[in-house]
Amino acid sequence: MPEPVGPAEARRVAEAALDLPGADAVEVLFLHEWGGLTRFASSHIHQSTSREDTGIRVRAVSEGRTGVAATNEFSVEGARRAAASALEMARVAAPDPLFPGLAPQAPLPDAGDRFDEATARATPRFRADAVAALVGAVEDPAFHAAGAFETSAAEVAVATSQGQFCYAPTTQATISTVVSGGEGGAGISESAAGRMGDLDPERTGRRAFAKASGSQRPRQVEPGRYDVVLEPLAVSTLVAFLAYMGFGGKGIAEGRSPFSGKEGQRVCGEAVSITDDALSPDTLGLPFDFEGTPKRRVTLIDRGVFVSGVHDRRSAKQAGVESTGHALPAPNPDGAFPLNLFLAPGEATLEDMVRTTERGLLVTRFHYSNIVHPIETTITGMTRDGTWLIENGQVTAPVTNLRFTQSVLEALSNVRMVGRDTELAAEFSFAASRVPALAISGFTFSGRSDH
């Protein structure tokens, strides 16, 4: 396993870039990532990889102009070269009237220990054994499993010439599988955690197999308006797209967000509260953002009322507020983004939701979704890996996949029940959302597929 670089060495290399003659200010983002991924298909391991990379990204400021250069040459010389390149770019850039300055020294919140030695040191053999346990849970030889088990570790540090230095090591483990076979139909299960010991590969395999075996011989139903019970994976798609379309402070200020000018107004049902909280022990996040600003918990929607978006230093200046600690790596024309979303749980079980649905669909997940109308928050996508018809409060038959075209905010305005249990969906490094299942009245399916 690669050894962590550690805060002292990260600071030593960063200081070579911070000491940049001719620059008014400098920011250095340090990132060291390593890990392995064991990928399987047709119930055998077909692609397994390991990688390690160490990079630095330098933002140089000269007379209100900024330039950025990145390199994976992690050394004092590499840092100096990147810094010089960043300054060269800054000198030809136009001044940014909204440039807010770099992050000042500020204490970091306590996010707890998020580095698990065992996860960081996971071996190919360990991952292969875990995959074998997952595949072994697929009891019927007519079915097969595909998926991936990834263990990864990272060290992130940000240093600014304004005196801020922050460093955090983290680990992450994710396991996912799609089981398919028999006479058509498939099922998915996935889970993520900061420690691989918190994952249960065999249970992951069992859940996916149960879904796959329960979705055999799917029948076709007509597209149209259905009541739905969305499992957490499906809900995470709605929440992620809502965040992408709307929660960034820059888009809100510029009138590009569905929440522009909606502060304090009702935007969806009272049952819906959404926050972003990287500091929660129930997510996978960093205690600071990529500008070095400490993370804050932000209430985005409180019982159906839009409260505020998230900010980096630039959009905060534009809005006349403080950064909430949601900057992405520079340069970032799209602005701040919430990486650790929570949709507050309710009290219902999935069984409660199904039992109270007269006629509707139970949806496991959505696939390949995309935006149709960003202000109306309309997106389209397909169901996948387990969709069932509900009749008279009971799941009666698996159905072939349907295309939905639906406004997210309209769906969240029609939430009938909110699930008691939440699941964590890891989207990419340092980003995950934790959401429950939702029962929604009236959800538009605009087309269907043949499987």
Place this chain on the structure above:
Amino acid sequence: MLDVVQHAVEAARRAGAGYADARWVAEETESLTVRNQEMEGIDRALSQGIGIRVLVDGYWGFAASARVTPEDVEHTAGLAVEIARAASRLPTDPVRLSPVEPVTASWSTRVQEDPFTVPLDEKVALLMEASRRMQAVKGLAFGEAILDFYRRRTSFASSEGAAIQQTITNSGGSIAATAIGDGEVQRRTFPGSSRGGLLAAGYERVRTLPLVQEAERVASEAVGLLSAKDCPSEVTTLILDGEQMMSQVHESVGHPLELDRVLGMEEAYAGTSFVKLEDRGTLRYGSDKVTLVADATSDGGLGSFGFDDEGVPAQRVVLVENGVFQDFISSRETAPVLGDGAASAGAMRADGWQNLPLIRMTNINLEPGEGTLAEIIGDTKDGIFMTTNTSWSIDDKRVNFQFGCEVAWRIKDGRLTEMYRNPNYTGITTEFWGSCDAVGGREEWAMWGTPNCGKGQPGQVARVGHGTAPARFRGVQVGVR
């Protein structure tokens, strides 16, 4: 760096690999973004390292590191072998590679002007002027102009004796105008959306792109869309411009014909395909107007190269001929399932040094038909013309799709009339291609680039090319609500 990759191959062989290949890759990028005459982003990046791929007893292993000292390379090679050995935990048939003649060769994109040596202030001045001209249009919220440059240098060696060096250069730029008002955000771009405009070329590509000249038109159309009607919901004749045809080809032809998807190797993530192995030569994919090729030799395509990342020479493969499916996009590992000594179609590419090569589209081209766009429109009594992609979605077997475009116009009696906003259309892949009754001629055919094709776990991004012409389809559902 051939010595480094050859050392890696030798180290892997010593560690127990039956087959090994190694790639050292250095990728340089430069990106500039101007918005409303302000610098939104100006950055350069360099990433370099080595990726070592091995077969041990027929099982794959891959390890990658930025560290390339001899000791580090030996460690990475040993790790790749350890990974391959672990893969045998779930026994299966050993991988067999289709044969390829190992060559010693070098290849480079044809570049007239190195984009990385053009002064930054010249690039900034171009973007500022394009942005200024967009801003001059009353009612426009944002005028954005961008330039992107990539240069990838690769040294490849295999235990079969291949030694290949390549330099691939991509250059391009685009403009985007955004108008906001009355619950609408409308955007027009040129020459394409999603950082379009990128081709395999040097800075000469930028010099021939009329970013400044098109700025006013693009901005005016964006503002005009705010007061346009929404595209009506109906089943009608649909004509798509070349840029949208790029997305249509990419999603509903390129991906479903990747042989790894057909074999289930991507099942858990991107999905599989409706196309089956036995469909070659029989499946009616489209009308007889439809011929598609995978051509890594196309001039200017983002999927053009001399050799793929397995050392297989670039080639032209007919995928669909006069509407009938002919062949897949394949690799050395997958080609043998096709039987008859099938060889790789030369489509294995990796995203940088960090990733395992996967089957990726090269340049998936719709072969030209006859006539100009104006003639096709002129030959249409009633229908909708859509241009420039905004949104794409397709199911996990690539059957049911839905696309959105930036703008549409009603066609009445052979003429473009009313402009519509928020147009989209949906269909079923083979039904849609089967309804194609016109493809534009050579004079309308152009190479387009998709710079952000995602695939694989860990996720990889590839730049792929699509040569297309405008085309007409009958009986298409548009205006999905």
